[in-house]
Amino acid sequence: MKLNTNSNAYIIIYSAIMVIIVAFLLAFVSQTLKPMQDANVALDTEKQILNSLNLRGLSDEEAHATYEKIVKFNEADKVYECTLENGEVKYVLPLKGQGMWGGISCFLAIDSDKNTIYGAYFNHESETAGLGAEIKDNVDWQKKFQGKTIFASDAADAIALSVEKNVNNATTVDAVTGATVTSTAVSKMLQEQLTKYMDFLKK
């Protein structure tokens, strides 16, 4: 008997079976690979935090071991407390903002005086490669944050740290060339998100 593959009943049954098979298949793949993916995401975050502490270019194992040894998450203040190998204490603040095309984020490492910046690492979801994406790819640009201060003076209450075109002083970092929107977004993220840490910074 030859099936009539154009009858309505056949089409409905065919699509139903197809969808069920595909659904089970995808659910199975997703469940099997999820632990590995979660581990990758977690490891990536650990690496980003270490990058902000100027510990770059570590292999996966080294990064994880180092992270375990020096970084501790402080639930109360929502900051990462890090004790470097030479005994110095640094704080890493996770910041999130909106870039040109998608989200941007930052790990900002500060000294124990809660003012001087020790290092910074930026990440983005979909900034333009070669332009906005430079905030992540251009290590030299990230290094420009080192030594800058969050506040203009110890007594000041306003966040002074910012990114501006052709300005380079104690609290301002020069913008990325050709990425004005992303640079402005980074500046806005620093201002807004650091304000939320004001209690911690002024404690």
Next chain:
Amino acid sequence: MALFSKQNKEAFTNPLNLDHPILVQVLGICSALAVTSQLKPAIVMGLAVTVITAFANVIISILRNTIPNRIRIVVQLVVVAALVTIVSQILKAFVYDVSVQLSVYVGLIITNCILMGRLEAFAMQNKPWPSFLDGVGNGIGYAMILIIVGAVREFFGRGSLLGFQIIDCKDFNNGMMTMPAMALILVGIVIWVHRAYFYKEK
């Protein structure tokens, strides 16, 4: 039928020259422009498309006599979408940094015209083995162009290849090459060279 009969060989070699998906049919251009600013994502993308085209072709070819004609495009889409999702999950689990780099473009393989084109034009009429060869051929044809364009753009745009710095200049950054517009011009040049020197009308 022999595994490597004349027809089967043609199914594999045609897409590399006479029926090249990018150079002759000018399909799949969008992703070819987007992921070629560096060599590594271009290679991974080419590989992913090759694998997905080959397996989607085989699956559709096996099912070709059972697929109701009226919903055949839907069935093709479901097969492609399922394969793409699996590949993107695998990339995330095993080569996380590459999957971050490719970001949305792996998902966009679903809408790659090369895939739908091959499923509709070849796999619906042919047996699994020739369909597999056709898929691999088209995938390699696509990957070839991605790798050429990716290598040129990375070398002239950043002075590096596969991430290794070749031109040793601290701030080497040629924005014109890294912008997507240059990929279009490069693809155009490749098509021109192919037409002028390699392409022979049947």
